[in-house]
Amino acid sequence: MKIVDVGIHVVAPMDTVEPVSGARLGWVFVEVHTDEGVTGVGECSNWPMHGDLLIARTLEIVRRDLIGRDPAHIERIWQELFHRQTYLGNRGLITTVISGIDQALWDIRGKVLDRPLYDLLGGPVWDDLLLYTHPWGTTPEEIVATTRQVVADGYTAIKHDPFAEMWRRFLDYRGGQISRRGIRDGAALTAAMREAVGPDVELLIDLHGNFNVATAIQCIRALEPYDIGWFEEPVPPEGLDALRQIRRQVDVPLCVGERLFTRWDVLPVLQDGLVNYVMPDVCWTGGVSELKKIATLAETFLVPISPHGAQGPVQIVAGAHVMATVPNFYRLEINSGWLESFNAAITPALEIRDGRLHLPARPGLGIELNHDFIADHPDPDWVRTP
Secondary structure (H helix, E strand, O other): OOEEEEEEEEEOOOOOEOOOOOOEOOEEEEEEEEOOOOEEEEEOOOOHHHHHHHHHHHHHHHHHHOOOOOOOOHHHHHHHHHHHOOOOOOOOHHHHHHHHHHHHHHHHHHHHHOOEHHHHOOOOOOOOEEEEEOOOOOOHHHHHHHHHHHHHOOOOEEEEOOOHHHHOOOOOOOOOOOOHHHHHHHHHHHHHHHHHHOOOOEEEEEOOOOOOHHHHHHHHHHHHHHOEEEEEOOOOOOOHHHHHHHHHHOOOOEEEOOOOOOHHHHHHHHHOOOOOEEOOEOOOOOHHHHHHHHHHHHHHOOOOEOOEOOOOHHHHHHHHHHHOOOOOEOOEEOOHHHHHHHHHHEEOOOEEEOOEEEOOOOOEOOOEEOHHHHHHOEOOOOOOOO
C-alpha cells in the first residue's frame, strides 16, 4: 500500500471570530489517500491569528514528502517530519502538521486491520470517556444560565475563564495585569456559577496564560473560596520559572500543557512537580503517537492527563481513542455548544450520554468526514495552491 495524495480541507463551520485579529474559527482536516482505496482522516486545526491557514499552507508543502510512502510506517514518518525541521524549530507549527498526518495514518492502520484505533494502542482501559465542557454567553447572566443548562444536560465538570476584562486582550499580552475591578468581577461570576451548580460539579478555571506572576496569584486567591478543580495556564507557557514561583506561593491544583508540544516539553514540569494535571492537544502535540507517549510519561509521575480539545470533531475522537487506553485519564474537553456543527461535519455523530463520550466500535477512528458539509462551509480566506 502506498500514499497517493493528501487532501487538505479548511473549513469555517461558524461565525466565531478571534477578538484581537478578527480571524475566523477554522477547522483543518486531513485525508491521506492510498492506492488501495483506503483513506485515513485526521485533524490539525489551529485557531489564533489565522493559524488554520498557516497549517494548511505548510501541509501543502509537506504532502510532497508523503506521496509514495507506506502508510504503515507511522513512527518513521513522524520522526522524519519532526527532525527535518530542527533548524526552523520543531515545535508548534510542525508538530501541528504532523498531528493531522499521524491521526490519518493510524486511521488507515485500523481500517486495514479492521480494528478500532484503541485496540491498536493496547485495548480499552475505559469503556467510555468522562467529559468536561464550557458555558457560553457574553454577560454574567447568560453564562450562569448556560452553566445550569450544561449541568442539566449531564455534564459534571465545567471550565471557564471568568475574567472578562482579559477576553478583550486575548493574545495581546502586555504587562500581564488586570484591574482590581476585573478581579472582583471574575470572583463574583465564579461565585454565581458555584451557587448555580452546587458543590458536586467541578469548576475548572482557564487563565489562558494572560497574567504575570503577581496578578496570577491575585486572581487565584480571589477564586480559592469557590472550590476550584484546577487553575489552567496562569502564566504564558514560556514562563517556566514563573510557574515555579506560583507553585511556591499558592496551594491550588495547577494544569498546563496545551502549548507544551512534545514529551520533552512536558518532562520538566513533571520533574519539578509544577502541575497536578497535564493537557496536551492531539491536534498540536504530534497526534496519536505523541499523545500516547506523553500520557505514559505522566503516568510515571502519577499525574492525570486531560487533553485539550477546543477545536473540531476529529480532534475529540482521536483524543478519545488514546485516552480510552490510558489508566491516568481524567477528563476529555468538549465544547458542547458546538455539538451541532461537530455532528454535521462527521458521520456517525458523536455519541454522548450523561456527560460521557462513547466511541464507535468501528475500524480506525470510526468516523468519516461529511464532504457535503465541508463543501458548504469553506474558509473564504483559503485558496489552495494548484
